[in-house]
Amino acid sequence: MRIEDIAAAQVLLHEQLKTDWAKLLNGLALGSCPALSQILRPLEPEYYWSADETEWATDIMFKSVEALEELFPSFVHHAMRVCDSSSVMKYLGRRNLAGAALMRLSATIEDAMKVYGSSTV
Structure with missing residues (x-):
């Protein structure tokens, strides 16, 4: 933005x-x-x-897209080193009583299979 x-x-x-x-x-x-x-x-x-x-945020602003792009790989590397999935889920407000990350699948799983005649394969 x-x-x-x-x-x-x-x-x-x-x-x-x-x-x-x-x-x-x-x-x-x-x-x-x-x-x-x-x-x-x-x-x-x-x-x-x-x-x-609600949120009380401390945002960081960059003077240009290029300045952010230069630092972005370092940010990702740091996040991968210090954050595990349960801390990410806790940050997002999704934690169960045992502290394990919740997994909910609400999407409909569909499968399609194409059938060929024996002489076409």
């Missing part, structure tokens, strides 16, 4: 920390069903907002 104005992007990111998320989300909820407060009167229920997944 390219960011043309890094300073402006940083301002937007800092604004997220100042946002009153409950107020913003309550406004969106009210907008989606404006009659709800009248329907529930005299009750005045409040929403409890939570996030299923």
